Amino acid sequence: MKTAVYKLDRFSRDKYESAMHRHTLKMNGVKLVSAMENIPDTPEGIILESLLEGMNQYYSAELSQKVTRGMRETRSKGNFPGGTVMYGYRVVDKKVVIHEDEAKIVLRIFTDYANGKPGNVIMDELNAEGILYHGRPFATSTFYRMIVSEKYAGIFRHGDEVYTNIYPQIVPTEIFEIVRQKAEKNHYGKHHGDICYMLKNKLYCGYCGRHVGSGSGTSKSGKVMRYYRCNGRSTKAGCESLPVRKELLEELVVNAVQEALQKTDLEALADGILEQGKKIAEDSSVLNLLTTEYEETTRAIDNLLRAVEQGIFTQSTKDRLEQLEARKTELETKIACEKARSMLVISKEQIMEHLHAALKRSPKQLISYFIRKIVLFNDHIDIYCKSIENHDPDGNDSHREFSFYEVKMTVEVDRHTFGGEAEKQTYAVVLWI
Numbered sequence: 212m213k214t215a216v217y218k219l220d221r222f223s224r225d226k227y228e229s230a231m232h233r234h235t236l237k238m239n240g241v242k243l244v245s246a247m248e249n250i251p252d253t254p255e256g257i258i259l260e261s262l263l264e265g266m267n268q269y270y271s272a273e274l275s276q277k278v279t280r281g282m283r284e285t286r287s288k289g290n291f292p293g294g295t296v297m298y299g300y301r302v303v304d305k306k307v308v309i310h311e312d313e314a315k316i317v318l319r320i321f322t323d324y325a326n327g328k329p330g331n332v333i334m335d336e337l338n339a340e341g342i343l344y345h346g347r348p349f350a351t352s353t354f355y356r357m358i359v360s361e362k363y364a365g366i367f368r369h370g371d372e373v374y375t376n377i378y379p380q381i382v383p384t385e386i387f388e389i390v391r392q393k394a395e396k397n398h399y400g401k402h403h404g405d406i407c408y409m410l411k412n413k414l415y416c417g418y419c420g421r422h423v424g425s426g427s428g429t430s431k432s433g434k435v436m437r438y439y440r441c442n443g444r445s446t447k448a449g450c451e452s453l454p455v456r457k458e459l460l461e462e463l464v465v466n467a468v469q470e471a472l473q474k475t476d477l478e479a480l481a482d483g484i485l486e487q488g489k490k491i492a493e494d495s496s497v498l499n500l501l502t503t504e505y506e507e508t509t510r511a512i513d514n515l516l517r518a519v520e521q522g523i524f525t526q527s528t529k530d531r532l533e534q535l536e537a538r539k540t541e542l543e544t545k546i547a548c549e550k551a552r553s554m555l556v557i558s559k560e561q562i563m564e565h566l567h568a569a570l571k572r573s574p575k576q577l578i579s580y581f582i583r584k585i586v587l588f589n590d591h592i593d594i595y596c597k598s599i600e601n602h603d604p605d606g607n608d609s610h611r612e613f614s615f616y617e618v619k620m621t622v623e624v625d626r627h628t629f630g631g632e633a634e635k636q637t638y639a640v641v642l643w644i
């Protein structure tokens with residue numbers, strides 16, 4: 212049989228690959244002709260259509276492979292790999308270069324922090340001087356993401372690959388290491404003397420949405436009791452949430468997360484995360500626009516073809532058809548690129564690595580690195596986990612979670628701040644990612 216491909220260049224751009232494809236097709240008894248001149252108005256046209264559709268699918272799959280390969284090449288050439296450009300850098304001619312003014316601020320932040328200046332003081336000073344982060348005052352989350360970003364030490368990681376040729380180093384390695392250690396120690400959980408409230412900053416009240424803070428009291432026997440307690444309880448309106456003993460809640464959360472990680476099929480979970488990511492990518496506005504235009508173009512082509520079937524075939528229908536086909540091809544490429552791009556943001560390997568790493572972490576690290584947010588009710592706890600190690604540096608939290616594990620845990624709680632009878636309380640703990 213013979214088949215037509217609307218335009219050879221949509222079929223393959225590269226001469227070598229084109230030859231390969233021709234060969235494969237020939238081996239399979241398909242003759243390739245370049246084709247606008249040959250629009251079939253026979254039942255064969257139906258077969259042709261499905262063939263072309265198959266070709267397109269093949270072409271898209273091949274394209275996303277190419278994009279992956281291209282991205283790897285981009286990285287090994289030391290070109291900007293995409294994503295958000297870190298504060299302190301700009302992209303010029305595909306290369307990441309140092310933005311001198313911002314780099315000075317970055318270095319100042321690291322040096323101050325290494326010298327023991329607390330993060331909030333550094334931020335206050337910067338904000339007081341009117342120094343902005345991408346036009347906004349420095350926020351706590353931005354600040355802490357910055358001081359642990361290896362890019363400032365000249366290191367860019369992609370899965371297992373380490374690149375030192377992409378981000379020029381702003382912060383000397385020794386300073387970076389000091390800061391990293393300090394940040395790991397200080398950021399997660401505020402210290403009260405020697406007491407670390409591990410869940411603080413991540414814990415929210417399920418009833419009023421406020422931060423759940425810490426509190427302590429001394430029991431009759433003179434023992435200090437520490438609690439997590441909703442900040443809304445002290446307001447006029449009050450809040451129905453009950454305080455929970457610090458150690459108990461921390462243990463409960465850590466146990467639930469560890470159990471979830473042990474009992475969940477991590478590979479299936481990673482697939483689920485990717486699937487979710489794909490859905491979101493498909494929802495993205497750029498993709499929506501492209502897809503809408505693609506559908507409209509396809510419809511226009513269909514209408515024209517129908518007109519052709521009815522014998523209306525003039526130079527202008529032909530021209531219009533060519534235009535539409537060209538646009539359709541262009542859109543297909545753009546859509547495939549857009550999809551490939553969004554899928555490349557995280558790989559299954561990265562997710563698996565992150566999940567396996569979480570399994571090995573100490574309780575405190577587990578909370579720091581794996582848990583994003585905890586919502587506390589009196590008989591229910593929602594734990595929101597991170598699907599990858601690093602979040603978008605600009606805090607784009609647009610992802611949707613799904614629950615992947617549920618467990619009921621019964622513990623003896625002591626609801627009275629100053630000691631009292633313990634009572635049994637069952638919590639339904641749900642893990643989200």
Ligand SMILES: [Zn+2]
Pocket residue numbers: 416417418419420421441442443444450451452
């Ligand atoms: Zn509350």
